[in-house]
Amino acid sequence: MESAREWLPRESLVWIFAAQFVALLPQFTQLPLWIPFAWAFAVYWRLEVFRGRRDLPGRTLKLLVILLTTAGLSLSYRRWFALEPMVALLALSLTLKNLELVSRRDAFVSLLLAYFVAATLFVREQTIPYALYGLLCVVVITAALAAQSGGFSARPRRALGLSTRLLAQAAPLMLLLFVAMPRLGPLWSVPQDTAAGRTGVSDSMAPGDFTRLSKSDKPVLRIAFDGPIPPPEQRYWRGLVYSEFDGRTWRQGFAVDPRNGGRVYWKSGERPLPQVGPRYRYQVIQEPSRVPWLFALARPASDSAGVGATTDDRLVKRTPVFSRFAYDVRSWPRDSQGPPVPLSSAERRRNLQLPPSGNARTRAWVVRLRRQGLGASDISAQLLARFNREFTYTLSPPALGSDSVDAFLFDSRQGFCEHFAGSYVFAMRAAGVPARVVAGYQGGEWVSGEEYLLVREYDAHAWAEVWHQGRGWLRVDPTAAVAPERVRDGLESAAGAEFMQDALLPWHRVDIVMKLRLQWDRINYRWYQTVVSFDGDRQRDYLQRLLGEISPLRMALLLAVPTAVVLLGLLLWIWRGGQGGKLSPAERLYDKFCRRMARAGLVRGTGETPRDYARRIGEARPQLAALAQGVTDAFEGAAYGEDQAALSTLRRLLRWRLMLPGSIQRARDGQALTEQ
Structure with a gap:
């Protein structure tokens, strides 16, 4: 003890x-x-x-x-x-x-x-x-x-x-x-102990899920392009593909989700790519999501470590995105590719899957169109035209019953992107056409100055892809048939007064606040680019620019020269400290007083006591006698008596009498120290 x-x-x-x-x-x-x-x-x-x-x-x-x-x-x-x-x-x-x-x-x-x-x-x-x-x-x-x-x-x-x-x-x-x-x-x-995502796009989609995301303006993606920038109507950032439907909720399903049997190409050579060069090259900085899927344009490929491509044109990461993650992408839009690989029987069955019962009115409507001799393209056109004529795009759709597709198509006729995409894919599958729901983000706000595209949570979007023989998977966005401004100008333009109406503070309506928030995002983007993402590759590039060549000798010099300079400065500081000793606050202030007196021609002699020095100042300059005596009394009280009040007095005397900008001027009656 x-x-x-x-x-x-x-x-x-x-x-x-x-x-x-x-x-x-x-x-x-x-x-x-x-x-x-x-x-x-x-x-x-x-x-x-x-x-x-x-x-x-x-x-x-x-x-x-x-x-x-x-x-x-x-x-x-x-x-x-x-x-x-x-x-x-x-x-x-x-x-x-x-x-x-x-x-x-x-x-x-x-x-x-x-x-x-x-x-x-x-x-x-x-x-x-x-x-x-x-x-x-x-x-x-x-x-x-x-x-x-x-x-x-x-x-x-x-x-x-x-x-x-x-x-x-x-x-x-x-x-x-x-x-x-x-x-x-x-x-x-290191693996983390939760699978809950921070970004709202999850591995399932039910009516109302994307409506919830429209109430958040948190950043999700920041995308910087090296070359051409896609127009707004082509900015579809694919993240998930939903192929399984149980009557209400869409899910990725078996052999689609990489965590459940889906195939992933982890090396670029494993997956055949078009011979022509990619149309778009860009870097994506993705916010933490705690899930492995990434977001990119159609037909992406990435050489970033730990990133792979799936068979349905998506990117995934080996581990969940626990922190901000940057990855490089090349994309080939489907209109720049050759003939597609035929759809396998397993893929066809997966993308025609429907529950055995439910949504009977939609099934009957599709059967009537088929009996009229309409093909897949005609049925698609009929449905999109009906969306355009009779339906309303809203962020506050009514609740739907167990037969959600029937309730949406024939009763409420009001919905958000997930309602339009889900009902469209259901109808096309009922007509015998392979189709799937794709979820991700659409659009983004261009940030000038730093030159990148900022995608927020309210840009979350769902659309459809339909298989066409000889052409492959083609994107169809049913929401664009109802509210084309959503795709062209963004959610705020399409939603109008409904946009962020539940926000506690409507900052989006205050122009100066939005500009400040955008400026803050620019600063964060630069911080990430400069500091957080300074990995081994960036370090190597920077050292090559700095040294010309990375060699053991040059690296040793890079480390040794600054270290020697610091050590030399430290030795000089120690030597000066040994020469003059470490001064207390009172001694430093009194030394400052002596230097000012020296400028007036009154140099303190070696070994001269403070009181003798004050007496000599008073004899030589009577007008400074009171000041010299006051400084001396305060110095002695602070230095020898450890009187804090005396130290404050000494500091105040020097601040107001000597620390203000002053000069030595010649007055009428002789040389004197004056203050300004």
């Missing part, structure tokens, strides 16, 4: 708890609710120990706490080898360390854990606000380390000042390592 004099003082405990709170605060909204309460209780217990009201927990109690927390983690998470339970385990380690926080060694270990907890902040987000908050965490934790010396070092101003200076001195080395050191895989590539 350590003696009482080795225990942590109150100031050290306060700094440790402040550092823990700052590091844990962003995690409190993500962790199970019992973990923040456990941390608060551990802090309370340790403070009670400091007050002498309780004892530190013994071995038996510690073992019981460990068993309880382990059981809590097991009940809170479905699996252990995932990112969320690992972050929770780290937060619990920091929490339980408070129960044995006794010596400075314990404090050091606790603060090192706080650094790791603060680093987990970037697991979920790597945006500018999170980066600034992460910097705040580092400043506070480093200040807590500095405060462990006790006494004057524990004062907030002193500890924070020392922390800021240390981090400022480390910034050049940090920048050098960021540019030159080999890039490691990110922490957030």
Whole structure:
């Protein structure tokens, strides 16, 4: 047992708890609710120990706490080898360390854990606000380390000042390592413990799903083109294909979803591509979705690591998109390709599948058209013309019953994109034509200045693809038959007053706010391009531009020269400190006073005491006698008596009497120091 004099003082405990709170605060909204309460209780217990009201927990109690927390983690998470339970385990380690926080060694270990907890902040987000908050965490934790010396070092101003200076001195080395050191895989590539997507397009579609997405303006995709840009009516960003229908909900189905038997080409050579060059080349930056599917134009191909193409012209990632992900894409629109590969019998059956019963009125209507001798193209034209004449595009469609297609086509006749796409594909399948629903995003807002296309959640869209013999899969957008402005100008133009009407604050109607939000998105885009996506490939390109050639000698020089400059500056600073000694605040202020007096021709002699110097100033310049005496009295009180009031007086005298821009002027009665 350590003696009482080795225990942590109150100031050290306060700094440790402040550092823990700052590091844990962003995690409190993500962790199970019992973990923040456990941390608060551990802090309370340790403070009670400091007050002498309780004892530190013994071995038996510690073992019981460990068993309880382990059981809590097991009940809170479905699996252990995932990112969320690992972050929770780290937060619990920091929490339980408070129960044995006794010596400075314990404090050091606790603060090192706080650094790791603060680093987990970037697991979920790597945006500018999170980066600034992460910097705040580092400043506070480093200040807590500095405060462990006790006494004057524990004062907030002193500890924070020392922390800021240390981090400022480390910034050049940090920048050098960021540019030159080999890039490691990110922490957030570890599997996470949830399959819930952040973007709203999910692996199923039922009436009302896309209507919900129309109420969110969160960014989803940022797309920068290298060359031609597709016109608005061609900006269909495919993400999912729904082939299975149970009467109400569309799903990807077996052999379509890559997680359920769907084939994926992970290497570009495995999948035949057109001989002609791609029409569009672009890079997509996708926001976290926690699902593996990506978004691109029709017939895409990508050479980005971990990205593959499916047989139905989509892109997927090997692992879910847990953080912002950038991937390069080449696209060949179908009108630039040769004859398609014939549809296999399995694909035909899959894209003709309908439930055995339900939606009888739609089936009967299609049968009547077939008996009239109409073909697939005629039935499609009939349905689209009916949409155009009789139907309304709305963000607030009425609820539909169990036979949702019948209720939409013959009763409500009001709907959003999923209603039109789903009912169209159902009717075409009932007519014997292979068809499927495609979900993704359509359109986007062009951001000038940074030159990229910004796609938001309210751009979520569903459309149809129909198989034509000899031509392959052709896109048909039934929504365009009802509201062509939706495809041409975007959702806001098509929805009118309904657009974002449920928003708490209608920022989209305030022009200056929308401009500021767009400017903020530009800044975030540049941040991602410059910092977050600085991977091994970008690092190699940058070093080649900087060095001309990446060789061991040039890399050594890149690391050695800045390091030598920093070390030389540090040695010079130490040498100057050894020559002049470290001055206290009062000595620095008095030295400033002496330099000002020297400008007036009154140089302080070697070994001359402050009072002798003040007396000589008064004899040589009577008009400065009062000032010199006041400065001397304040200096002696601050330097020798550690009087804070005297230090404030000295600082005030020099600020107002000497620190303002002044000059030495020659007055009528002789040379004098004047202030302006």
